[in-house]
Amino acid sequence: MTSVVTVDKNPVDSYLRVDRMPHIWCAGCGIGSAVSCFIKAINRAKLDADKIALVSGIGCAGRVAGYVRLDSFHTTHGRALPFATGLKLGNPKLKVVVFSGDGDLVAIGGNHLIHSARRNIDMTVICINNFNYGMTGGQLGPTTPLEARSSTSPYGNFDPPFNLPHLVSASGATYVARWTVIHLRQMERSIAEALVKPGFSFIEVLAPCPTLYGRMNKMGQGVIELRSYQERCVVRNGADPREADIGLSGPIVVGKFVDIDRPTFWDYYIKVFNKAQKKR
Amino acid sequence: MKLWRKPFDQEEKAVRPPRVIIDKDRCKGCEYCVEFCPTGALAMSQEANAKGYLLPRAADERKCVACGLCEAICPDFAIFVISANGEE
Amino acid sequence: MSDDGILEGEFFMNGDEACAEGAISAGCRFFAGYPITPATEVAERMSVRLPQIGGVYVQMEDELASMNAVLGASWAGVKAMTSTSGPGFSLMMENLGLGAMLETPCVVVDVQRAGPSTGLPTLVGQGDMMQAKWGSHGVYELIAIVPSSPQEMFDLTITAFNLSEKYRVPVLVMADEVVGHMSEKVVMRQVAPKELVQRRRPTVPPEQYLPYEPDVDLVPAMAIAGEGYRFHVTGLTHDERGYPVMTAEAQDRLVRRLVDKIRVNRKDIIRLDEVETEDADVVVCAYGITARVARRAVQQARDEGIRAGLLRMVTVWPFAEDRIRELARQAKAFVVPEINYGQIVLEVERCAGGMAKTLLLPHMGGSVHQPETILEAIREVVQ
Numbered sequence: 001m002t003s004v005v006t007v008d009k010n011p012v013d014s015y016l017r018v019d020r021m022p023h024i025w026c027a028g029c030g031i032g033s034a035v036s037c038f039i040k041a042i043n044r045a046k047l048d049a050d051k052i053a054l055v056s057g058i059g060c061a062g063r064v065a066g067y068v069r070l071d072s073f074h075t076t077h078g079r080a081l082p083f084a085t086g087l088k089l090g091n092p093k094l095k096v097v098v099f100s101g102d103g104d105l106v107a108i109g110g111n112h113l114i115h116s117a118r119r120n121i122d123m124t125v126i127c128i129n130n131f132n133y134g135m136t137g138g139q140l141g142p143t144t145p146l147e148a149r150s151s152t153s154p155y156g157n158f159d160p161p162f163n164l165p166h167l168v169s170a171s172g173a174t175y176v177a178r179w180t181v182i183h184l185r186q187m188e189r190s191i192a193e194a195l196v197k198p199g200f201s202f203i204e205v206l207a208p209c210p211t212l213y214g215r216m217n218k219m220g221q222g223v224i225e226l227r228s229y230q231e232r233c234v235v236r237n238g239a240d241p242r243e244a245d246i247g248l249s250g251p252i253v254v255g256k257f258v259d260i261d262r263p264t265f266w267d268y269y270i271k272v273f274n275k276a277q278k279k280r
Numbered sequence: 281m282k283l284w285r286k287p288f289d290q291e292e293k294a295v296r297p298p299r300v301i302i303d304k305d306r307c308k309g310c311e312y313c314v315e316f317c318p319t320g321a322l323a324m325s326q327e328a329n330a331k332g333y334l335l336p337r338a339a340d341e342r343k344c345v346a347c348g349l350c351e352a353i354c355p356d357f358a359i360f361v362i363s364a365n366g367e368e
Numbered sequence: 369m370s371d372d373g374i375l376e377g378e379f380f381m382n383g384d385e386a387c388a389e390g391a392i393s394a395g396c397r398f399f400a401g402y403p404i405t406p407a408t409e410v411a412e413r414m415s416v417r418l419p420q421i422g423g424v425y426v427q428m429e430d431e432l433a434s435m436n437a438v439l440g441a442s443w444a445g446v447k448a449m450t451s452t453s454g455p456g457f458s459l460m461m462e463n464l465g466l467g468a469m470l471e472t473p474c475v476v477v478d479v480q481r482a483g484p485s486t487g488l489p490t491l492v493g494q495g496d497m498m499q500a501k502w503g504s505h506g507v508y509e510l511i512a513i514v515p516s517s518p519q520e521m522f523d524l525t526i527t528a529f530n531l532s533e534k535y536r537v538p539v540l541v542m543a544d545e546v547v548g549h550m551s552e553k554v555v556m557r558q559v560a561p562k563e564l565v566q567r568r569r570p571t572v573p574p575e576q577y578l579p580y581e582p583d584v585d586l587v588p589a590m591a592i593a594g595e596g597y598r599f600h601v602t603g604l605t606h607d608e609r610g611y612p613v614m615t616a617e618a619q620d621r622l623v624r625r626l627v628d629k630i631r632v633n634r635k636d637i638i639r640l641d642e643v644e645t646e647d648a649d650v651v652v653c654a655y656g657i658t659a660r661v662a663r664r665a666v667q668q669a670r671d672e673g674i675r676a677g678l679l680r681m682v683t684v685w686p687f688a689e690d691r692i693r694e695l696a697r698q699a700k701a702f703v704v705p706e707i708n709y710g711q712i713v714l715e716v717e718r719c720a721g722g723m724a725k726t727l728l729l730p731h732m733g734g735s736v737h738q739p740e741t742i743l744e745a746i747r748e749v750v751q
Binding site: 008011012013022023025026028029030032033036037040093159181182184185188210221222223228 | 285295301303305306308309310312315316333349351352354355356357358360362
């Protein structure tokens with residue numbers, strides 16, 4: 001069991017494009033921590049990294065594709081999921097991961113989110129939820145809590161947010177979990193589970209945005225936002241996703257909400273395929 | 281560590297402190313490692329990197345138990361722990 | 369049907385169906401689409417045939433998803449296609465740009481109907497021709513092929529796939545509702561594997577591979593997902609490594625090459641069908657169904673003693689600038705019938721450079737020109 005470290009290299013470096021470090025995310029941004037967890041989860045799940053295809057959209061979380069040393073695609077805003085669907089259906093042996101943000105996956109990409117979950121395409125989606133549109137300066141998004149400040153809700157948000165675990169599980173996802181970047185071990189284990197599980201897996205990761213959302217809501221330093229997660233979060237595995245709303249204050253329910261089995265899109269397609277072969 | 285029964289092979293199997301390696305160019309001074317280290321082995325230093333970010337340092341390496349939390353939480357892949365006993 | 373499910377022989381079918389069969393003969397094994405009149409039959413045929421031959425048909429939730437799924441499948445190594453009409457074509461614009469930027473081989477069929485907006489869903493138009501070239505934002509160049517018959521829907525879809533693989537670019541098949549819905553004899557010949565072009569693959573090991581290092585023809589070798597190349601590609605302006613680079617120099621190098629790779633190779637790409645143009649005083653420039661009407665008019669003009677000729681544009685983009693310039697020196701006038709209010713005529717006029725008159729014969733859509741209208745215009749312009 002002994003292993004000797006001959007080179008002083010961060011173990012995650014083998015999955016990073018080290019020629020592009022340091023990355024562009026702000027000091028204290030939660031995305032880097034989520035990527036770290038993701039890389040560790042790949043090892044935990046013992047995946048063949050050559051077969052992983054990572055697709056991201058536009059936004060801060062969208063930049064993940066550029067920093068991981070995997071076959072990676074930085075696509076257009078909101079369209080990571082259909083692009084990933086094409087990849088998976090084109091080569092079902094690929095392990096497809098979508099890594100993007102709340103605005104990209106839920107606002108402009110909302111239609112694709114519910115349909116991909118409905119189809120139960122075999123892929124893992126990691127949705128970084130920092131409650132705003134970070135890359136463009138901190139505008140409100142479909143997950144911004146009511147009354148929160150943002151650059152387009154200076155008087156407080158009046159646009160009720162989605163409850164993502166509820167939305168995605170109602171659409172048919174077979175694995176739905178929510179963690180924060182302070183729940184490192186659980187998140188790593190959850191991602192590893194999701195990577196290996198067939199079907200549409202969705203993991204919402206609450207992440208601090210100290211520069212924008214945090215600063216505009218009196219959590220100007222990452223540690224303050226992380227401490228707020230520690231205080232407010234309640235781990236309830238198996239909780240009803242309907243109870244997973246997030247407000248500006250009050251408890252945040254995290255955990256693994258849904259872990260069920262359902263035939264994937266490919267399972268259904270194989271049946272059709274066999275039928276068509278017989279009719280030739 | 282205080283033992284009232286001393287193992288025969290205590291000298292060979294002494295627990296050596298893990299090494300904490302900090303990549304100064306990558307660090308952005310967010311202080312997560314310092315804040316969340318469970319044993320207080322890390323602290324912020326007065327040293328800044330080329331971009332002006334204040335860096336952490338291993339304040340007391342003997343306190344480090346190689347839990348790896350700093351490595352897991354660092355958003356910049358800038359800190360990691362090498363467990364000296366060779367078990368990772 | 370042969371063992372591998374490819375059809376061969378003589379068939380009577382409509383253009384949409386022939387297009388689907390052409391794609392299959394070209395090796396297309398992925399179709400993602402959304403129903404829209406008058407292109408729905410392409411999707412329906414694909415939904416029947418692809419499962420028979422080991423391909424995947426998926427109906428996406430909208431045209432944006434369809435276009436992106438096609439790009440994704442292409443990056444998984446599969447020849448992929450979608451089909452749509454005007455309203456869906458507009459929805460696909462952003463991601464056609466992504467396809468051009470990522471240099472993704474794929475085929476997009478637009479069976480044009482009268483627009484704008486919902487327009488006449490079941491009736492012909494040719495109003496998307498400029499959109500085919502300029503529809504997406506920014507600077508890029510695509511190839512657009514225009515079939516004039518169900519037979520050409522079969523043959524030219526194969527050409528479209530070959531060009532898209534050779535030049536790593538989305539190729540548009542700009543059909544129209546008449547060509548899509550008319551039924552004619554279609555001869556499906558056996559297409560030998562060596563007639564099909566496959567994208568150039570990398571010849572170096574992963575550590576040395578650069579996703580956007582162009583070859584002499586300005587086209588880079590293409591790795592696909594899952595083979596260990598660990599490449600990164602992005603819609604952001606990028607360098608040879610595929611990494612985003614936010615500088616004017618990188619923009620110049622990249623964007624110039626994206627356009628030049630088509631322009632520099634235009635002799636290989638442009639396809640024209642000319643009838644009696646060698647001594648023509650009047651050249652009718654037409655494409656799609658209009659070209660067939662024009663052919664009759666040109667015939668009638670010749671019978672009357674007028675030296676008329678037909679330049680049928682089989683590829684509309686890149687535009688046949690050189691040929692128009694040549695003809696402008698020889699002919700007195702160009703007559704351009706189009707089922708729109710003047711789109712390709714602008715290119716003809718620009719290239720004629722004042723050396724020959726250019727007359728537009730517009731038709732707003734809903735039906736095709738009458739040969740007599742074109743004949744009258746030929747008579748008028750030859751005086």
